[in-house]
Amino acid sequence: MLAQLAQLVIAGLTVGSGYALVALGIHIILRATRVVNFAQGEFVILGGLLAYGLVTTLHFGIWAALAGATVLGFAIGLLYERAVLRPAARVGELAVTIATIGTVYVLLYGHALIWGSLPEPLVFFSGGATDLSWQILGLHVAAQQVWIIALLAIALAALWFFFERTTYGKAIRAAADNPLGARLVGIDVDRARAISVAIAIALAAYGGTIVGPITLVGGAAGIAIAIKGFVGAIVGGLESPLGCALGGLLVGVVEKLLEGQFSYEIADPVVYSLLLLMLVVKPAGLFARPSAVRD
Amino acid sequence: MLARNDATLMQAGTYAAIFAVAAIGLSLLLGNVAQISIGQAGFFGIGGYTLAYLTAVVTWPSNVPGWLPFVAGTLLGVALAAAFGLLLGLIALRFRGHYLAMATLAFGLIVVGIVRASKPLGGSVGISNVPFAHLGSLTISGGAAFWYAWAMVGLTALLTRNLLRGRTGRAFEAIRNDELAAEAAGIPTRRYKILAFAYAGALAGFAGTFFVAYLGLVEPNAVGVSLSIDLLLMVVLGGAGGISGATIGASIVGITNLYGHDLENWRPVIYGIAVIVIVVAFPRGIAGLFSAGAAPKSKPHETDGAPEIMPPVAAPPARAQWLAVEHATKRFGGLVAVDDVSFSLESGTLTSLIGPNGAGKTTLFNAITGIGRVDEGRIVVAGEDVTRRRPHRVAALGLGRTFQNARLFAEMTVLENAVAGAYLCERAGFFADLVGLPVSRSDRHAARERARRVLGRLGLEPLARRLARDLSFGERRRVELARALAANPGLLLLDEPAAGLNAAERVRLREDLRALRADGITLLLIEHDMRLVMEISDRIMVLKFGKLIADGTPARVRNDPAVISAYLGTAEVSM
Numbered sequence: 052m053l054a055q056l057a058q059l060v061i062a063g064l065t066v067g068s069g070y071a072l073v074a075l076g077i078h079i080i081l082r083a084t085r086v087v088n089f090a091q092g093e094f095v096i097l098g099g100l101l102a103y104g105l106v107t108t109l110h111f112g113i114w115a116a117l118a119g120a121t122v123l124g125f126a127i128g129l130l131y132e133r134a135v136l137r138p139a140a141r142v143g144e145l146a147v148t149i150a151t152i153g154t155v156y157v158l159l160y161g162h163a164l165i166w167g168s169l170p171e172p173l174v175f176f177s178g179g180a181t182d183l184s185w186q187i188l189g190l191h192v193a194a195q196q197v198w199i200i201a202l203l204a205i206a207l208a209a210l211w212f213f214f215e216r217t218t219y220g221k222a223i224r225a226a227a228d229n230p231l232g233a234r235l236v237g238i239d240v241d242r243a244r245a246i247s248v249a250i251a252i253a254l255a256a257y258g259g260t261i262v263g264p265i266t267l268v269g270g271a272a273g274i275a276i277a278i279k280g281f282v283g284a285i286v287g288g289l290e291s292p293l294g295c296a297l298g299g300l301l302v303g304v305v306e307k308l309l310e311g312q313f314s315y316e317i318a319d320p321v322v323y324s325l326l327l328l329m330l331v332v333k334p335a336g337l338f339a340r341p342s343a344v345r346d
Numbered sequence: 347m348l349a350r351n352d353a354t355l356m357q358a359g360t361y362a363a364i365f366a367v368a369a370i371g372l373s374l375l376l377g378n379v380a381q382i383s384i385g386q387a388g389f390f391g392i393g394g395y396t397l398a399y400l401t402a403v404v405t406w407p408s409n410v411p412g413w414l415p416f417v418a419g420t421l422l423g424v425a426l427a428a429a430f431g432l433l434l435g436l437i438a439l440r441f442r443g444h445y446l447a448m449a450t451l452a453f454g455l456i457v458v459g460i461v462r463a464s465k466p467l468g469g470s471v472g473i474s475n476v477p478f479a480h481l482g483s484l485t486i487s488g489g490a491a492f493w494y495a496w497a498m499v500g501l502t503a504l505l506t507r508n509l510l511r512g513r514t515g516r517a518f519e520a521i522r523n524d525e526l527a528a529e530a531a532g533i534p535t536r537r538y539k540i541l542a543f544a545y546a547g548a549l550a551g552f553a554g555t556f557f558v559a560y561l562g563l564v565e566p567n568a569v570g571v572s573l574s575i576d577l578l579l580m581v582v583l584g585g586a587g588g589i590s591g592a593t594i595g596a597s598i599v600g601i602t603n604l605y606g607h608d609l610e611n612w613r614p615v616i617y618g619i620a621v622i623v624i625v626v627a628f629p630r631g632i633a634g635l636f637s638a639g640a641a642p643k644s645k646p647h648e649t650d651g652a653p654e655i656m657p658p659v660a661a662p663p664a665r666a667q668w669l670a671v672e673h674a675t676k677r678f679g680g681l682v683a684v685d686d687v688s689f690s691l692e693s694g695t696l697t698s699l700i701g702p703n704g705a706g707k708t709t710l711f712n713a714i715t716g717i718g719r720v721d722e723g724r725i726v727v728a729g730e731d732v733t734r735r736r737p738h739r740v741a742a743l744g745l746g747r748t749f750q751n752a753r754l755f756a757e758m759t760v761l762e763n764a765v766a767g768a769y770l771c772e773r774a775g776f777f778a779d780l781v782g783l784p785v786s787r788s789d790r791h792a793a794r795e796r797a798r799r800v801l802g803r804l805g806l807e808p809l810a811r812r813l814a815r816d817l818s819f820g821e822r823r824r825v826e827l828a829r830a831l832a833a834n835p836g837l838l839l840l841d842e843p844a845a846g847l848n849a850a851e852r853v854r855l856r857e858d859l860r861a862l863r864a865d866g867i868t869l870l871l872i873e874h875d876m877r878l879v880m881e882i883s884d885r886i887m888v889l890k891f892g893k894l895i896a897d898g899t900p901a902r903v904r905n906d907p908a909v910i911s912a913y914l915g916t917a918e919v920s921m
Binding site: 087089138141142144145146148150152153154156157158159160163164168274281285314316317321324327330331 | 376380382384437440441443444445447448449451452453455456459460462463469470571572575578579582611612613614615617618619620621622625626629
């Protein structure tokens with residue numbers, strides 16, 4: 052019984068890492084531009100597919116594909132900010148929200164045009180077509196699960212270092228928190244926003260690649276990942292990066308526990324009800340300071 | 347490519363009509379009330395599943411007429427969808443912008459999740475074998491379905507038009523432009539937002555019922571997020587607000603669906619791109635392209651030569667005492683903005699509230715009008731304790747106000763602003779407007795007439811057709827006064843009415859204020875223009891750091907040492 056629960060928690064942390072990366076991306080874009088990017092989950096799928104393309108077509112190794120997808124994600128993020136978010140922001144908040152929803156369609160059906168509508172398997176990070184796995188204390192642990200959690204931790208550490216410890220990262224935060232003040236001290240706010248969006252999309256591509264071997268890449272999974280990422284962000288607290296990461300992991304664990312203990316059908320409505328419940332009861336999220344909510 | 351047979355065309359037209367019904371509801375929500383929803387498919391599903399359950403799952407006694415299950419399913423489906431709309435509206439009051447988008451998205455997902463998990467509703471397979479609808483001997487399929495669906499659009503369009511032309515539509519418009527100002531004009535903004543959600547929900551439910559009856563089955567995927575997004579795209583594509591844009595959007599999507607098999611996944615990709623382009627470049631949608639010439643134009647009116655000051659439009663309501671403030675205290679964190687202030691106003695007098703910037707004058711106004719609540723003390727308006735009341739309920743007692751920065755309804759004309767101000771003098775309720783009862787029309791005429799007369803009285807008639815956003819600052823202030831007067835208030839709170847006025851406007855304002863006092867209106871002004879204050883006030887109260895430091899006739903206050911030091915003796919010479 053306990054072993055079974057622990058097994059479900061491990062599985063939950065694995066899928067939850069994907070949600071956490073979506074939630075973090077949403078947080079970064081929200082913070083920089085005051086926009087919730089409804090298409091964040093689609094960029095995760097796109098990232099996985101880019102890595103898949105690099106591996107199958109250009110014969111990259113999986114680690115090179117991870118780096119390649121992340122870099123491509125960054126470039127796509129710059130384009131996305133310039134072509135969609137920035138022009139729509141000039142019209143108004145409602146317009147940006149709708150534009151990001153329009154982007155969901157472009158990406159969701161766009162990648163089906165290129166890669167087909169069936170999900171494809173991505174090679175495992177160690178072991179290629181089949182994954183290594185171990186029995187530890189009666190638990191089945193796959194190498195990819197370890198990689199996912201480790202790579203999430205590395206991403207979190209890198210983001211923390213960038214935003215907290217580098218001058219450039221601090222300038223971006225300053226631009227987000229006080230655009231006028233930042234302009235006065237010579238920070239290019241538009242560029243800071245563009246970089247933030249690019250980082251968020253790079254993160255999505257990175258996330259899509261690391262969870263890809265387990266979730267498969269492509270298909271119609273994007274909406275579900277996007278929405279569960281949202282739930283994670285709301286549960287943890289949209290305004291808090293750590294809250295987003297923890298919220299995403301929590302949603303993954305709750306989902307797997309519900310699926311394992313009750314039924315597959317019950318998990319989704321419960322998780323989505325959690326979203327509505329959190330919005331109504333504690334919109335700041337579980338892990339955020341109350342003062343962090345602005346809207 | 348156009349070689350399609352009539353049946354296929356008819357089918358596409360039928361679906362276009364069904365989606366148009368749901369899209370009109372969302373269009374009203376998005377375009378007229380500025381509330382987003384990505385959960386409309388949830389209501390569509392509630393309507394559809396209700397009909398499917400009643401017609402295909404429930405066993406009816408054999409003596410029941412054939413049309414009854416369909417009619418019962420339709421009515422119950424619409425009613426349930428409306429009820430859930432009320433519920434979502436209630437939740438939606440807490441959110442705006444992207445939070446609202448997420449909450450509505452969650453609602454749609456929960457509906458799909460529940461039907462998928464529910465055995466009686468067929469789980470992930472859904473309910474099939476839904477019989478064709480029968481009305482008497484007529485089977486509603488094929489051509490009949492086409493006409494039935496477009497009759498639904500006709501009915502929806504008629505009801506929606508009625509609603510938008512009535513008092514409800516004017517309230518929506520005011521809310522969309524400036525929620526706070528609408529509330530201060532006596533419009534119960536929360537109730538209208540909830541009603542808008544319920545109405546949009548009911549229409550989506552209505553569409554869902556016939557969608558299922560026509561298709562003959564319903565399954566969870568058909569009422570999922572992508573339908574919600576489709577509906578949103580239709581509305582944005584066609585142009586949000588009113589009827590035509592939504593119908594155009596639904597028709598475009600319906601027609602492209604006809605060629606859906608040729609386009610496959612290109613279709614949603616093209617929608618997505620089209621929506622981004624439209625939202626950025628043509629925010630008013632395709633309908634906006636056609637009606638661009640019909641947009642309200644700002645042009646001066648020709649008539650002139652109105653008498654300088656006309657008689658009042660109607661006698662203001664009489665009360666022994668209009669306003670009493672008892673020990674009001676308001677804190678912002680550690681700052682005491684209003685500190686134990688007490689006063690009452692004598693009816694039919696003009697009192698000015700003066701004091702340095704930051705003295706707490708506007709905070710006090712907000713507390714009186716219900717916009718910000720006091721932490722301690724009591725506010726009594728027209729004999730009723732309003733300390734915890736919402737602004738529109740305080741306004742309904744006969745209190746009108748203007749704002750320091752003149753919050754007009756920017757996208758409306760001057761006349762429309764004044765008409766919106768007359769909200770409290772109208773009587774038509776939501777359902778009276780919906781079905782177009784005579785009261786809806788008589789209200790419309792009465793409100794217009796009243797607004798014209800108020801504009802005439804203040805000499806603003808030449809501006810009547812100008813858009814509020816095109817006015818000068820001084821004009822805005824005077825139009826705001828007209829909007830407040832249109833409600834026939836007994837107590838009027840004006841926040842810096844003379845700020846930004848030129849010399850001629852200032853003189854006009856002085857005479858207007860005197861005339862209003864002569865009508866019997868009780869006036870309380872915040873004003874920095876000392877000459878005006880001294881000229882017209884019966885009484886002056888001075889506020890400093892939240893405390894009343896002087897109170898009396900102009901002559902007395904002018905010579906009060908505490909006042910002189912407040913204005914001249916300390917560091918905060920801000921006037």
